[in-house]
Structures are given as C-alpha cells and as structure tokens.
Amino acid sequence: MVSSSATSLSFVLFVAAMDGKEKQSQGVGLFAGVGLISLSILMLQVCLTRLFSVALWHHFAFMVVSIAFLGYGASGTFLMMVPRINNLSLRPTLAWLALAFSMATLAAYWGSNIIPFDPARIIWDRYQWVYLLGYYGVLAIPFFFAGLSLSLVYTRKADAVNRLYACDLVGAGLGCVTIFSMYAFAGAAGAVLAVCLTAAFASLAFSANGWKVNLVRGAWMVVLCTLIITKPEFLTLNISPYKALNIALRYPDARTLETRWHPAARLDVIESKAVRFAPGLSLEFQGSLPEQMGLCLDGGHLNAVTRFNGNMDDIAFTAFLPASLPYALGEPDNVLIMEPMGGLDILTARYHGAKNIVTTHGNPLVLHVMQTVLKDFSGKLYQTHVTPVGEQARSFLLRTSKHFDVIQLPLTDSLGAISSGLYGLSEDYTLTVEAFKAYINALTPEGLLAVTRYLLPPPRYEIRLVALACAALEAMGIEHPERHIGAIRSWGAFTLVVKRNPFESRDIERIKDFCRRLHFDLVHYPNMSRAEANQYNRFPGPLYHDMIQKVLNAADRDTFYKAYMFDVRPVTDNRPFFYHNFRMDKVVPLFRAVGNKWQLFLEGGYLVHLIFLQSLVISLVLITLPLKKTGRPASSWFLAYFGLIGLGFMLVEICLIQRFILFLARPVYAFSVVLFSVLVASGLGSYYSKYRSNRPRCLILVPVLIVAYAFALGRLLMVAMGWPLWLRSGLAFVAILPLGFMLGMFFPMGIRTLSLVFERGIPWAWAVNGCASVVGSVFAVVVALAYGFRSVLCLAALAYSLALVALSQMMRYRPRE
DSSP states (O other): HHHHHHHHHHHHHHHHHOOGGGGHOOHHHHHHHHHHHHHHHHHHHHHHHHHHHSSSGGGGGGHHHHHHHHHHHHHHHHHOOOGGGGSOOHHHHHHHHHHHHHHHHHHHHHHHHSSSOOOOGTOOTTHHHHHHHHEEEEEHHHHHHHHHHHHHHHHHGGGGGHHHOOOOOOOOHHHHHHHHHHHHHHHHHHHHHHHHHHHHHHHHHHOOOOOHHHHHHHHHHHHHHHHHHHGGGGSSOOOOTSHHHHHHHTTTTEEEEEEEEEEEEEEEEEETTTTOTTTTOOOOOSSOOOOEEEEETTTTEEEEOOOOOOGGGGGGGGGGGGGHHHHHHHSSSEEEEEEOOOTHHHHHHHHHTTTTEEEEEEEEHHHHHHHHTTTTTTTTTTSSSEESSSOOOOHHHHHHOOEEEEEEEEESSSSHHHTTTTTTTTOOSSSSHHHHHHHHHHHHOOOOOOOOOOOOOOHHHHHHHHHHHHHHHHTTSSSSSGGGEEEEOOOOEEEEEEEESSHHHHHHHHHHHHHHHHHHHEEOTTOOOOOGGGGSOOSSHHHHHHHHHHHHHHHHHHHHHHHHSSSOOHHHHHOOOOOOOOOOGGGHHHHHHHTOOOGGGGGGHOOOOOOOHHHHHHHHHHHHHHHHHHOHHHHHHHHHHHHHHHHHHHHHHHHHHHHHHTTTTHHHHHHHHHHHHHHHHHHHHHHHGGTTOOOOGGHHHHHHHHHHHHHHHHHHHTTTTSSSSSHHHHHHHHHHHHHHHHHTTTTHHHHHHHHHHHHGGHHHHHHHHHHHHHHHHHHHHHHHHHOOHHHHHHHHHHHHHHHHHHHHHHHHHHHHO
C-alpha cells in the first residue's frame, strides 16, 4: 500500500509541474484526479488478469480488457441517455464517481468470487453462459463508474482534452508498473484493496470539499485500512474446483504448506497423495517412488519435487522414464534443461552421470522456493552440479557461446491441465520453428534435442512436435530431416529426439534396445518399418507412426495437413500457439467423429469465437441505444472515427505485448514495459496534439509505421536479444516511443474537432471508442490464432488509414478558426 500512496503522490507532483498556464482555469486537482483514476483502472485490470489466471485459466485473462472497455462503453451510452448529469457541478460529481468506483471495485471482486462460473463446465452446464454474463456485468460496474468520470471530464473540458488525455495515459502507464510491487507482500486481495485506496485518493484530488463526501470517504478509507490489516476470509480467492490445486487438496490429509505471490505467478507448495509425478514411467519398473511434494503454479500447473538425499539408488526410477532416452544414446557431459520446475529431469541427468547441468528459469519464484523453502527436501538440487540461469532459454542461448550434448524440454505439467485443452490460447515461444532452430544450433555435432509431452489421443501435439522439428531442420538447409529425427512412446508419454548429425546405425540400435528393455513403442527412426510400431501399448493401428511418416514425407505433407481434422502445422514466432489445434472448417466432421459430443470443444480456441460474438452483440446494443434518445446525427463520421481508433489501438497494443514477450524473457516484464511505454508515449503525443490540431497530416505516417513494425520489429529485436535485461527494457521503450507518440494524438484531435461540430456527441464517441476496444481485444486473439500477429498489425494499419479518412470528413464540418 506504501507503493500505491507513493505513486499517487508522485503523480500529483508531476501534474503540478506540467500544469503551467492553465493552472488557474482548471486546477491541479482535476488533472491529478484524472491521472489517479486511470492509474487505478490499470491497476485493477492487471489485478483481474492475475486473478483470472489463478481462479480460472490463463487464457481467460484477455477477457479483462473486454470487461474494462465494456464498462467504458456503457458509461458513454449512459451519459448520452441521461444528459442531465452534465448539468451537475463537475468537481463534486467526479469525487462521488471516484468514490463509487472505489467501492464498486471491492464489491465486484467479492461478487465475482461467489459467482459459480467455471470454464471447465461450460460444455455440459448451460447455466455457465448465464454466469459468464454475470461475470461480465459484475466486473464491468467499477469500470462503468471510472469511465463515467472520464467521459464527463472530456465532455465538459473538451478545450483541455490534450492535457487531460495525457494525464489519463501517463497515469495508466504508472499503474501497470505500480501494481506489480503489490503482489510480493499483499497477494491478490491486498492488491485489490490497493486499487480501492488509490481510487479514494482520486476522489480526494477531485474535491476535498463537502462534509457528506468527506464523511463517506473517510469512513471508507478506514474500512479499507482495516481490511488490509485483518485480511478477512471472505476476500480469499475462490479457485475453480477443476484446477489441479483443488483436485490435489481434496485427497485425505492433503494440505498447503506455503503460498507465494509474484507478478508472474502464484506458487503453492502442497502435500498430497495426488502428487505422483513420473510421466510415462515404464511398467517394467517394480519399485516405489520416493516421497514427493507438489509445486502448483497459478492453481493449475502441478509439478513435483522429489525427496533426494544424494543416494542414487533412490532415484533409479528415472532410468525407466521415456525422457531418459537421450542418456541411452550416449554419455553427455553438458546438459541444458529448460524450466525444470521441481527438478525431475535434473535428477535424471544426475543419475546418468551428467557433469555440467545448466537450467533456465523464466519464473523467478520457482527457483527462489527451490533454493530456500525446499532446499533440504530436494537435497540442495539447484546448488549442486547445477548452474541456474534466471531467464528463458532462447535469450540465454543467444548470449552464450557454449554448446550442449543434450538440450531437454521436459514435461513439467499435470496430465489434467494439458488434456483439458485449456491451453489453446496460451502462447509458447519455446515451441516454435525459430525456437527449434536455436536449440539445434546450440547442440554439439553429436548432440540431441529431447522433448517429452503427454500422449493424448487423438494425435495433435505429438504430430506438431515432429512437424516443428522437420520445419526447423529444413529451414537450416537439411535435405533429409527424417534422418535426424527419432520418436518413441510409452503408455502415457511421447518423446521426440532430434540429432544435429544424422542418426547412425549404432544410435538406432540403442533406441531399439531402450524400447525393447522398457516395453516402449517405437514411433520413428530412419528407415523404420511399419511392422515395428505399435508393439506394446497398442492402438487399433500404428496411427502415430503413419501420421509422422506423412509429415516427414514432403510429397504427402500438405495433403495430410489439409485433410486432418486438427491443425498440426508447425507454428512460428508470428503465430506461437502450439496448443491451438482448432480448425473452423472441420468443426462439423470433428463433432461427428467424437460421437456428437462437445467435450473436446472446451479448447480455448473454440470458445474465443463465442466470446467474440457475445462482445460484438453487447457492443452493438450499447452503440445504438443513443439513437433512441438523440436520433440519427447529421454526420456519422465521428462514430466511425472513434470506433476505428479504438479498434486499431487495441490491435496494436496486444500485438506489441506479444512481440516483446520473447524479447524481454518473461510475459510479466513484456506486459509492464510495453504498456508503460505505449501509454506514456501516447500521453506525450496527446499533450503535443494541441499544437497540431489544424495540421493532422503527420498522422498519415501512422499506418506506414505500423506496417514497418509488423515486418521489421522482430528482426530488430533479435539483434539485441543477448543484451542485459535493463538494456533490452530501455530499447523496448525507445522502439515503442515513435508509434506510441503518434497514436496518442488521434483521440484528443477527434474530441477537439467533435466539440466544434457536435459537442453533445462526445459521450457517444467515448462509448463507441470503448466498445470498439472491447471487440478489438477479442478480435486480435481470433485473427492471431488463425493468421498470426503480423496480420493483426496489418489490420491495425488499415483501421488507422480508414480513421484518417473519417477525420478528414469530420474536419470538413468544423468552423474555420
């Protein structure tokens, strides 16, 4: 809470410093209040993003942006329908609205916590769609009050819109940075309370006069402080009963030992009999597994920490795992393991005699807990024979000149989470063609890349893994990729190995001996016959072998991709959705193939289209409602203009966040740095727009800039991938600054122009802008899933081009100055 108060104070000082000539007419409080409201809004959006990731699933987090702008759109529509609000005294009204926003935030958090919406039940429980609407409605209320205050300010103070919008954007930029400091010591509920407190400060900035508002505000701030200190039970986050954490805790005598919050994740350490982690363990193993504790990320990613005291006999079971295949092919000394979580693959490498083990960690919380809380239980796993690196593997590989005998992408999640299909919208830059190229290039000549995943019929992820390897090898100029690829499966896991040099006969014999000894099934090796497949863990036919042969055969590949019911084509950094297999053109055949059941359609890629339609319908209702009150305006160009810039801005913002996830190594850094950069740069552009209001020709550069970013930004960032994080963050700000600056000029220019031709339509423009942003936030995901982020940016360029046409038409009706 100290951080929130300090940010509020620093923002007030910033506004006072920039207030200048207009200080007498507007007052510091108005600008500071706008900035603090926006700071609170962005903090709340980030809060809800984390809460959705934990309580529901990661991919539902994008709904937060939709909910926020839905509230914004509703506020503009309300102001058009009830114009008498414009007659109220401005500053006291804003103070009450900010206070209402503060109170509604806590009420919405509590309300959403008790609504029984659960995406895991959405297929068979028809009431879940009603609960989803309830989620939207309850969580949109605080954004409604916040949006109403901003809409009212822009309507009543259109002459100062450039400075007001600048304060709005800069405040939002500070909010996306401030909120991250809350989680480490306050957790989810504490972060929500910090939002409420900041909104109460905004109310105070708008107006400190009036005994009624002061009485209510003072009592409310006392309540908030009490809740912060006491942390009552009703504020505890309610997590879906179908997530791995709650499933594990339902076992007898299960308990949570520790819970940690970090901006990147929530981590729970648990004791439960459900924690038994040895993916694909051979049925030939007759011993018992050592004691294991659970590590659960965001309530859903369940992994295990194995008790280890240095006795290698205790971890002999690791030799019976499919993931131990690379150690059966040689005696590697230098091993790189990506995101090993609880460290099972480290134990496997230790058991097989690896001398130098490097591990990469995108999530610092896991590494910290393993080196402190679980240090003794794990036998100081990360302090002995292991060099942990606190960044993602791809950026590490660009920085290091070291080559490895084995690079492993281990299986670190629970079967239930993967099989649910709820990772369909999760981007994964470790499983793209460019990533595989980086891994293979970092191998020694006889080195192996090993990837293990759960075996999940119908075949999807396993086939795409082979497609990735094949595409990467071909991109490196290798004519016969099938000679570099081997694959096996057990009853429950699939392991792919890719060798930098072609497999030799001795390698093939070792693979065959490994499978024969442990009763694993051969899936592919160079020149393997069909009769050798499907020997132990039998399907009706050798379907995995047959499909992989079609992928590896260039003549059959495209035909197979087009005919198969799932999308198993290799994914790239432009479209990094490895777990998304949705094909719109195959919905009906797939439905029939699975016996007319919808369970398989739970995958996020299917649901996002329904959510898009839902948001589109709601937005159209909110946009058209004012027609009943005002009738059709003489010109509708302003509606098109504000809709297009809302859509375009959201498309650009989401794409930039995705582009920088890989560059900044962690999603949480990309989110904070990109949002801060875009919003602050746009705020500067907004402030400057006053001096260009009669000469908007410079905005013609915006579509050109967006297209340039679409095709050149990735190459620019790759050059600097090996730089230190602080330098990369600085480059991110510099790279985003020109585009963000230009984007920030559109909204205030539009408001200024509209105030001269149709001033009472400003709330309507605000509603259209908010609703277009709702649609844009989901539309960006829909397009990216199908065509990639480059296509999304091209659509954003088109939206801004059309907006320029609409602006020119609006300016034709403007009185000459």
